[in-house]
Amino acid sequence: MKEFDFVILGGGCAGLSLAYELEINKKLKDKTLAIVENRDEYKRDKTWSFWKVTDHNFDDCVIKSWNNFSINSKFGSHEIENKDYPYQTVDSGLFYKKVLTQIKQNKNIQFFKTIDQLNLNNSFIFNSIATKGNHEVNFWQHFKGIEIETPKNIFDEEIFNLMDFDCDQRNNVHFFYTLPFAKNRALIETTWISKMDDKSLNDYDFQLEKYIKETLKIKNYKINYQEEGAIPLFYPLNQKENNKINIGTAGGMTRLSTGYTFLNIQDQSKYITNNIEKIQDTKIYHIGKKYTFLDNIFLNVLKNNPDRMPKIFLNMFKASSKTVIKFLSNKSNIFEDLSIILKMPKWLFIKNIF
Numbered sequence: 315m316k317e318f319d320f321v322i323l324g325g326g327c328a329g330l331s332l333a334y335e336l337e338i339n340k341k342l343k344d345k346t347l348a349i350v351e352n353r354d355e356y357k358r359d360k361t362w363s364f365w366k367v368t369d370h371n372f373d374d375c376v377i378k379s380w381n382n383f384s385i386n387s388k389f390g391s392h393e394i395e396n397k398d399y400p401y402q403t404v405d406s407g408l409f410y411k412k413v414l415t416q417i418k419q420n421k422n423i424q425f426f427k428t429i430d431q432l433n434l435n436n437s438f439i440f441n442s443i444a445t446k447g448n449h450e451v452n453f454w455q456h457f458k459g460i461e462i463e464t465p466k467n468i469f470d471e472e473i474f475n476l477m478d479f480d481c482d483q484r485n486n487v488h489f490f491y492t493l494p495f496a497k498n499r500a501l502i503e504t505t506w507i508s509k510m511d512d513k514s515l516n517d518y519d520f521q522l523e524k525y526i527k528e529t530l531k532i533k534n535y536k537i538n539y540q541e542e543g544a545i546p547l548f549y550p551l552n553q554k555e556n557n558k559i560n561i562g563t564a565g566g567m568t569r570l571s572t573g574y575t576f577l578n579i580q581d582q583s584k585y586i587t588n589n590i591e592k593i594q595d596t597k598i599y600h601i602g603k604k605y606t607f608l609d610n611i612f613l614n615v616l617k618n619n620p621d622r623m624p625k626i627f628l629n630m631f632k633a634s635s636k637t638v639i640k641f642l643s644n645k646s647n648i649f650e651d652l653s654i655i656l657k658m659p660k661w662l663f664i665k666n667i668f
């Protein structure tokens with residue numbers, strides 16, 4: 315059995331982001347790291363998008379970034395300009411290639427398919443493998459996206475559509491999300507915020523085809539890439555153990571009201587790297603207790619009043635775009651929080667605190 319100073323369980327976004335951050339900061343010159351990952355190959359499997367409110371290591375993996383976005387609902391369309399924080403989309407295929415090329419140069423880092431080849435007794439463990447449980451009762455953001463290519467130039471590549479609620483809601487919260495990478499190429503996602511027990515919502519292909527043909531009025535297209543996933547809108551128990559901390563989704567890095575996780579993972583990797591010499595005595599990195607509190611109220615409102623959510627989202631974005639983006643990216647100050655809270659229907663939110 316082999317022994318390592320550090321073990322990362324799961325070489326996905328969080329595991330590889332941490333390994334990369336440790337490596338470029340030369341924390342693995344005299345320390346060893348094992349990464350346990352069971353996938354057979356690395357290829358593009360996700361498209362990570364976020365407002366760039368902090369620096370990260372993966373600007374060169376960005377497919378495209380935008381300074382303008384829109385939100386649509388049956389009440390109309392709202393266009394928002396945002397020069398301060400571009401919205402970036404990272405190609406996971408480019409991310410995996412960049413990280414693997416860098417870390418494979420260090421002989422102190424080794425990959426394993428399973429944990430049984432390792433003796434973990436004296437290692438510090440960073441775990442990104444979420445525990446499986448009966449989570450059907452909880453809320454998830456679940457979706458399918460397809461990247462389509464059209465023979466003609468159709469898309470306005472200067473502006474992306476964050477949410478289009480003008481679609482079938484089926485007593486849940488449902489929207490389409492369109493990222494135009496070029497005039498003839500876009501990622502289009504159908505996204506639901508709901509429990510996972512209603513399988514009737516999973517006819518994603520039908521939803522996408524209907525939206526593309528009837529709403530976007532695109533008749534001819536080919537599908538170049540597709541992705542499907544479900545992001546938990548609840549936190550796993552995140553207790554600190556003596557020799558183990560959870561990272562990534564398993565470590566509570568998802569913003570519950572939005573599903574955004576990627577940039578929080580980058581911040582968590584930097585925090586761990588800065589504290590790696592005394593990691594056993596370091597507090598767990600948290601995205602902010604106030605956001606957990608506010609997001610839980612938001613999700614309660616959403617569970618009890620799905621029909622009101624399109625208007626609530628639309629109103630939220632009527633605050634200054636810089637403020638909303640900082641709030642949704644957990645970088646807002648108390649005054650910015652207040653200006654968002656004041657845009658919400660107050661009694662509805664107060665009722666849902668309890």
Ligand SMILES: Cc1cc2nc3c(=O)[nH]c(=O)nc-3n(C[C@H](O)[C@H](O)[C@H](O)COP(=O)(O)OP(=O)(O)OC[C@H]3O[C@@H](n4cnc5c(N)ncnc54)[C@H](O)[C@@H]3O)c2cc1C
Nearest residue numbers: 324325326327328351352361362363543562563574575576
């Ligand atoms: C399709 C999709 C799109 C997303 N888009 C966005 C986005 O646009 N913006 C955003 O901020 N967030 C997004 N997210 C949320 C989040 O950023 C991603 O899920 C991100 O990949 C989370 O990183 P992670 O390391 O926690 O999990 P993962 O990246 O899933 O990594 C976990 C790793 O563990 C491995 N593994 C699992 N079980 C085992 C086992 N038993 N043994 C060994 N290895 C194992 C898996 O193969 C995987 O590589 C998206 C999620 C999905 C699913």
